[in-house]
Amino acid sequence: MSGFSVTEPSKRQKWIAGLLVITYALVTIMPLLWIIATGFKSPEDAISYPPKVVFEPSLEGYVNLFTTRTRITTSMQGTLPPPETWYEQIARDSGTIISGPSRYGQRFLNSIVIGFGSTFLAIFFGTLAAYAFSRFKVPIKDDLLFFILSTRMMPPIAVAIPMFLMFRQLGLNDTQLGMILLYTAVNLSLSVWLLKGFIDEIPLEYEEAALIDGYTRFQAFYKVVLPQAATGIASTAIFCLIFAWNEYAFAVLLTSGSAQTAPPFIPTIIGVGGQDWPAVAAGATIFLIPVMIFTILLRKHLLRGITFGAVRK
Amino acid sequence: MSGNPIDRIAQATPPGVAKRVRGLSDRAIAWLFVGPSVVLLLAVNIFPLIWTINLSFTNFKANRNRDVDYIGLRNYERILTDSDTWLSMQATAHFLFWTIFFQVLIGFALAYLINKKFKGNDLWTTIIVLPMMLSPAVVGNFWTFLYQPQIGLFNYVVQFFTGIDASSFSMIGSVSLAPWSIVIVDTWMWTPFVMLICLAGLRSIPDSIYEAAECDRASKWRQFWTLTVPMVLPFLMLAVLFRGIENFKMFDLVVQLTGGGPGSITTLTSIDLKREAFEKWRTGYASAYAVILFVTVFGLASIYVKALNKVKER
Numbered sequence: 001m002s003g004f005s006v007t008e009p010s011k012r013q014k015w016i017a018g019l020l021v022i023t024y025a026l027v028t029i030m031p032l033l034w035i036i037a038t039g040f041k042s043p044e045d046a047i048s049y050p051p052k053v054v055f056e057p058s059l060e061g062y063v064n065l066f067t068t069r070t071r072i073t074t075s076m077q078g079t080l081p082p083p084e085t086w087y088e089q090i091a092r093d094s095g096t097i098i099s100g101p102s103r104y105g106q107r108f109l110n111s112i113v114i115g116f117g118s119t120f121l122a123i124f125f126g127t128l129a130a131y132a133f134s135r136f137k138v139p140i141k142d143d144l145l146f147f148i149l150s151t152r153m154m155p156p157i158a159v160a161i162p163m164f165l166m167f168r169q170l171g172l173n174d175t176q177l178g179m180i181l182l183y184t185a186v187n188l189s190l191s192v193w194l195l196k197g198f199i200d201e202i203p204l205e206y207e208e209a210a211l212i213d214g215y216t217r218f219q220a221f222y223k224v225v226l227p228q229a230a231t232g233i234a235s236t237a238i239f240c241l242i243f244a245w246n247e248y249a250f251a252v253l254l255t256s257g258s259a260q261t262a263p264p265f266i267p268t269i270i271g272v273g274g275q276d277w278p279a280v281a282a283g284a285t286i287f288l289i290p291v292m293i294f295t296i297l298l299r300k301h302l303l304r305g306i307t308f309g310a311v312r313k
Numbered sequence: 314m315s316g317n318p319i320d321r322i323a324q325a326t327p328p329g330v331a332k333r334v335r336g337l338s339d340r341a342i343a344w345l346f347v348g349p350s351v352v353l354l355l356a357v358n359i360f361p362l363i364w365t366i367n368l369s370f371t372n373f374k375a376n377r378n379r380d381v382d383y384i385g386l387r388n389y390e391r392i393l394t395d396s397d398t399w400l401s402m403q404a405t406a407h408f409l410f411w412t413i414f415f416q417v418l419i420g421f422a423l424a425y426l427i428n429k430k431f432k433g434n435d436l437w438t439t440i441i442v443l444p445m446m447l448s449p450a451v452v453g454n455f456w457t458f459l460y461q462p463q464i465g466l467f468n469y470v471v472q473f474f475t476g477i478d479a480s481s482f483s484m485i486g487s488v489s490l491a492p493w494s495i496v497i498v499d500t501w502m503w504t505p506f507v508m509l510i511c512l513a514g515l516r517s518i519p520d521s522i523y524e525a526a527e528c529d530r531a532s533k534w535r536q537f538w539t540l541t542v543p544m545v546l547p548f549l550m551l552a553v554l555f556r557g558i559e560n561f562k563m564f565d566l567v568v569q570l571t572g573g574g575p576g577s578i579t580t581l582t583s584i585d586l587k588r589e590a591f592e593k594w595r596t597g598y599a600s601a602y603a604v605i606l607f608v609t610v611f612g613l614a615s616i617y618v619k620a621l622n623k624v625k626e627r
Contacts, residue, residue: 007520007527009429018431024423025440028501032443034466035455047464049479125349132346136339144351151358153610155562157586158603161596162361162368165375185357188350217342248450248565249583253591267454267569277458284451295446299439303509306445310551311513 035288038281043094046277060094061278063087064271065104065286069096104283107265111287113176114261115244118183122240123233125184126191131221133192134199135207145196148189149308156249167254176259182250187240190308194239197309198232199225238294239305245291262287362607369601376594388601398602400577401585407492408499408567408581409560413553415500420507421549425541427508428515438512442505449502453569456498460484460570485571491579495567499560507552514548515541543627550621554614561610582606 009017038046042058069091072080080097083089091098132138133145163182164173172178202225210220226233252264266283269276298305304312369388373381392398423441427434444452459467463480472479484494518541526536564583567573573580573588580588586606590599 007523014429014431017426017429018434018437021423021426021431021434021437021441024419025437028444028504029440030466031452031456031459031501032447034459035452038458049463049469051464051466051469125353128346129350132343136343138343138347144347148350148354150611151354153558153562153614154358154362154607155564155583155586155603155610157564157583157590158365158607159358159361161590161599161603162364163357164591165364165596166361168375181353182357185353188354192350217339221342242446246446246448246450248448248569252450253587263448263450263565266451275458280458281455284455287451288447291446291448292443295443296439299435299442302442303513306506307510307551307555311510311548 032288032292035281036285038277039285041278041281043271043276043278046281058090058278059087060090061276061282063090063098064276064279065269065282066102067091067098068100068102070099071096104262104265104269107260107262108286110176110255110259111245111261111263114179114183114259115241117176117180118187118244119237119240121180121184122187122191123195123237126188126195126236127226127229127233129188129192130195130199131225133196135204145193148192151186152189152308157253160250160253163250164254174255174257174259179251179255179259179261182254183244183247186247186250187243190243190305191236191240193308194236194305195229195232197304197312198229198236201232202228235298235301235305238298242291242294365600365603368597369604371597371600373597373600374594375596381597384597388598389605391598392602392605397577397580397585398582401580401582404492404577404579405561405563405581408495408563408579409557411493411496412499412503412560413556415496416504416507416556417549417553419500420504420552421511421545423504423508424511424515427512438508442509444502445505447502449566450569452502453498453566456494456570457485460494462486486575488575488578491571491575495570495579498570499563499566502566503556503559507549507556510548510552510555511545514545517548518544547621547625550617550624554617554621557617558610558614561606561613 037053037055039061040057040059041052041055042060045052045055045058046061067087072095074095077092077095080092083092088098133141138144167173167178170178172181206224206228207220210224211217215223246263247261248263251261255261255264262283266280266287267275269280269283271277271279295302370383370385371381372384372388427438456467459465460483462468462483465479467484468479468482471477471482482490484490484497522540522544523536526540531539562583563581564587567579567581568584568587571579573584577585582602583606586599586602589595589602
């Protein structure tokens with residue numbers, strides 16, 4: 001663009017705009033930085049007044065997150081053998097001994113299994129459906145597409161009532177399989193809509209050439225279209241994964257123990273006399289960091305993902 | 314205008330290869346490919362919906378094993394005459410109105426500023442977007458910590474800037490502040506959503522239009538109101554549609570923040586519904602409630618989309 005452009009903002013405008021946006025960004029990122037910082041505070045530092053910005057880092061929150069502990073008296077402490085590991089040392093310093101692992105690890109694992117399981121299925125079925133919607137004349141196509149989208153308008157609690165009864169009949173309450181199926185169905189609407197958009201953008205000519213070369217329709221699909229759609233499929237998968245990872249309403253109503261995911265579990269981490277904030281923050285940090293990384297990787301496709309493909313940059 | 318998002322939503326697919334290479338196998342593949350998705354959605358969405366409608370005419374309680382009686386429209390009658398329902402509708406309306414108001418205002422302003430293309434705007438945009446992608450339940454739970462009188466960061470910052478004593482107010486404990494506590498957190502989380510959509514709108518405006526306006530000696534102020542705003546409006550309205558539907562369904566964030574309290578001042582319809590269904594176990598009653606909510610959101614969304622299409626055609 002030439003230096004005489006009337007639409008290019010002036011230096012001063014850019015400077016003011018930058019200043020305001022950066023101020024907003026710094027304010028908006030504060031709560032997230034505070035979560036990460038609180039995870040490394042000792043319980044005393046976490047609840048000090050005024051809130052401490054400079055503190056001595058401690059791993060007590062992380063130790064508390066992964067263990068269950070029992071309180072011991074100082075006289076008992078003298079009779080015990082010296083602690084063998086650094087985390088036992090940390091527990092001992094706060095007057096407790098580690099009595100076993102906490103349930104966080106298992107809840108986190110549930111989140112991974114359910115997240116990846118449902119994402120895989122939603123992408124698998126979603127890609128097939130999206131291809132068909134994109135390339136074939138499917139009868140009542142527009143109605144089907146709208147129906148798929150409208151399933152997202154229902155409040156999750158409204159869906160949870162019959163799901164709860166259905167799962168109870170089928171013995172799927174509080175099972176990983178039940179949650180995987182449910183999240184697959186919820187994510188399907190997103191994956192079909194997004195993937196259809198991505199596949200629409202692949203020129204038809206590639207497939208036509210393949211068909212003329214004697215490929216069957218199916219070969220053309222997986223040898224020509226799938227590789228072309230790889231980026232779209234990958235970013236759609238991340239969106240599905242993030243949804244399943246973050247989901248709370250279904251998880252809290254339809255799981256209670258063995259299949260519970262991390263979001264309903266983290267807020268229930270209790271210390272002595274209320275929530276153990278460093279442990280909660282440690283749990284949240286481990287849980288949120290992967291999503292932050294994915295968000296940064298996805299930034300080019302973000303808009304598309306959050307609007308079901310309605311807005312593309 | 315093919316760049317319009319609404320067009321794309323309803324847009325039929327381009328005439329495919331199917332036109333040229335017709336055959337039974339294509340149709341078979343089409344059904345084979347679409348089939349599983351439709352079956353799964355029927356099983357997990359439509360079947361439960363029909364079941365819910367059916368249950369809504371009964372006095373079924375999921376925690377008891379007694380005979381189910383059909384009681385006609387009595388559930389609907391009770392819900393619509395119950396003052397608690399209207400209180401939760403009011404709480405939802407307050408939450409909806411103010412979250413959308415602030416998100417549109419701040420989101421548009423941010424997009425406008427970012428569109429000035431200052432150095433490093435990509436990096437800062439990515440940072441601003443982060444809260445939106447995180448788990449509302451986990452983040453909402455942590456906000457209760459930030460909102461604590463005395464030790465909470467939020468109260469401390471308020472004290473720092475206004476001099477109001479940090480321990481003198483409790484955002485989630487007081488009846489007058491609690492509705493605003495959820496508005497603040499939701500606005501913090503979702504402003505980037507509106508911002509991103511507005512940004513796409515602003516970037517879709519070709520420079521040549523402004524150049525033409527400049528030639529006509531239109532003032533910057535006039536250019537803003539007669540060019541920028543109308544061109545971004547369809548995008549902005551789409552953002553409002555998404556936020557409206559999402560916040561009408563709002564559950565996780567608010568349940569973790571205030572749990573619907575104090576009293577029932579922040580009991581949104583979803584929270585009210587959850588209590589009826591999974592605490593009082595009035596399954597029939599709650600099913601009727603669910604149907605009413607679904608019809609409401611669907612009806613409002615349809616009217617809104619009609620208005621949106623009108624704006625788009627102008």
